[in-house]
Amino acid sequence: AQTIHQWPVAEIKAVGSPLSLGCTIKGKSSPNLYWYWQATGGTLQQLFYSITVGQVESVVQLNLSASRPKDDQFILSTEKLLLSHSGFYLCAWSSQGWDTQYFGPGTRLLVL
Amino acid sequence: DAKTTQPDSMESTEGETVHLPCSHATISGNEYIYWYRQVPLQGPEYVTHGLQQNTTNSMAFLAIASDRKSSTLILPHVSLRDAAVYHCILRVATGGNNKLTFGQGTVLSVIP
Numbered sequence: 001a002q003t004i005h006q007w008p009v010a011e012i013k014a015v016g017s018p019l020s021l022g023c024t025i026k027g028k029s030s031p032n033l034y035w036y037w038q039a040t041g042g043t044l045q046q047l048f049y050s051i052t053v054g055q056v057e058s059v060v061q062l063n064l065s066a067s068r069p070k071d072d073q074f075i076l077s078t079e080k081l082l083l084s085h086s087g088f089y090l091c092a093w094s095s096q097g098w099d100t101q102y103f104g105p106g107t108r109l110l111v112l
Numbered sequence: 113d114a115k116t117t118q119p120d121s122m123e124s125t126e127g128e129t130v131h132l133p134c135s136h137a138t139i140s141g142n143e144y145i146y147w148y149r150q151v152p153l154q155g156p157e158y159v160t161h162g163l164q165q166n167t168t169n170s171m172a173f174l175a176i177a178s179d180r181k182s183s184t185l186i187l188p189h190v191s192l193r194d195a196a197v198y199h200c201i202l203r204v205a206t207g208g209n210n211k212l213t214f215g216q217g218t219v220l221s222v223i224p
Contacts, residue, residue, distance in 0.1 A: 032210060034210070036212075043214045043215060043216060044156070044212070044214040045214075046211045046212065046213075049210065049211070059211065088153070090155045090156075092155075094210050097210045098210060099210070100146075100158055100161065101158070101210060101212060102158060103148075103155030103156045103157070103158075104155050105154060105155055106153070106154065106155045108153065
């Protein structure tokens with residue numbers, strides 16, 4: 001069975017500080033990977049997607065970047081956090097671009 | 113992707129069967145109807161999906177109108193664990209970006 005793990009579970013960071021969030025998929029080779037973000041009280045928005053190692057496409061510009069250094073790993077980062085980056089970050093995977101997406105447990109981020 | 117309309121909230125009692133409606137009057141022929149549910153501080157959980165025929169799995173029954181302009185997610189014998197926000201989403205099954213567009217969904221409350 002496939003498992004998806006996100007780290008850290010939660011973070012409290014200062015404005016202007018760097019951020020790195022991670023996502024790992026086990027039990028599935030060459031998955032499509034996605035980053036979503038949900039502001040408190042808001043709806044989920046897709047930020048990035050990746051169909052293979054080294055390739056990442058941006059969907060929404062939020063002064064964030066993403067990378068896929070390994071087949072099973074997806075990283076979300078920024079060098080300078082903004083207050084508006086607070087929220088809930090979710091990683092998801094699918095077998096193919098048209099297949100069902102399955103979400104991870106998420107990372108809660110609070111920027112002060 | 114076409115837009116869906118769902119009631120803001122619904123309430124049920126444990127053990128009852130719940131019918132969650134979704135309207136998608138402008139659905140295209142190649143758009144699938146997906147249902148996810150989400151509880152606070154957790155990632156969305158896949159419930160079911162369909163294209164034209166009714167579908168059933170261990171979680172729910174999805175009834176799709178013959179003209180595909182509406183659908184109903186049927187949850188038999190709901191328990192407290194079924195309390196969540198239920199999202200009805202339309203998605204074109206193509207390669208590349210597999211973007212899910214979430215709305216506010218229907219908040220399902222379950223009374224003991």
